[in-house]
Amino acid sequence: MDEKTIIDDSGNDVTIDTTLNKKNVGDSANDLLSSQEYKDLSFELFYVEGYKPTTTTLDNFETFLAERLNKAGEIKVALKPIESPGKSIYSIADIKEIEDEIRTFYNDVGKIAVFGLFIDGEYSENTENGSVLGVAYRNTSFVIFEETIQEFSGQPLAPSTSVLETTVINHEFGHLLGLVNAGTTPQSDHQDVEHGRHCTTEDCLMYWTAETGEGLLNSISGGTVPSLDEQCINDLKVNGGK
Template identity: 35%
Template structure:
């Protein structure tokens, strides 16, 4: 990854962190606000990593998916995500709900604020602190990310992720391009990695492998490499196989209660 592109990615990550800071701060490893006794779903990504990884608070994990017209996720990508989660989190059950089509946001580009507004409008399921199910959310849009148009996905809350369908389609088009389901599967897992606290952003690092200025892994070939969430990875480095987590990332998850 070039120095200029890496710089832009670092700036993007810093901007996202700053823009999200006002939306929630949570210190409790249970994910429950001690003042209200309610689970907080608007904290920063990685804040609830421990809750996702272990089964002490919620034994079941359920993912809700909304997608804008013509951007329904492939079943192969969802199956690979489920396998990834089953391999890394201690939950008695991991459920990925049937994706639901929602109205277009108008296409073009979408800001982080617009993404949050779409979630408020379309999301149905939130975690009840008295229940047994931890809820997560995907939104697949029909446009690009306003802050950086080669970004394929972002984790923007502690339970929420968004993906940019137009950018995914572009990465999957053209002669020799990787199939859409492989791109989706890779980016779905990468962004969920941020929800699980990688790298050093909720799941403390057990060794020195965090990139400077962003929550990504320095190990070549790791799922949490910074370029994986952009089209650069699929244009230049992708061999058709979804990358695995490096041993250092796995060690971080295991130390924080995961597998």
């Protein structure tokens, strides 16, 4: 059992079991979508100073959550600044180490918790043809490579920072919800097997290009954030969402 001591709201030291938040991506899809086990949902979103997501992005994300999740209780989002970890390149192992140090929200009775990190630097697995903008890497954890997003949004004719941020955070949370065929069972044949856990519909939020800067610049038309297609929505509905 992985344990961590945190300070609760009353200032007391509390030792908690963190294993429920260290499972594979998609393992908590039903827990996130439905109220069967957890009626409340809390997001703890950290950002490196200078790489704070826009207010528009956060508003868009909360709208996305309200549209897709069947939570009987509250959905809360807490935004917290941190100093730069001091790296220019991050592996997922690096991101997990940072999370394990700074995360304070974990699953509790009736409440599921999600960790997000908007980081400076770039992903260690970037290639000449693909700059990754976000990764979902645990059942309740994702990272957004915010510095890379800002670099792409600053290019001529590129979508705004808010459009890119919203697309990437919604896409990565879609993976936590089990899309596509990653904890939420497909109700039709729409998994892009060649690109892993993505949708075959090109204008769907879960199309594979939504994770790379180059792909998004080519796929986003008119500065509009992609939506989930009907096939992905149907998958979520059957697994407890809406």
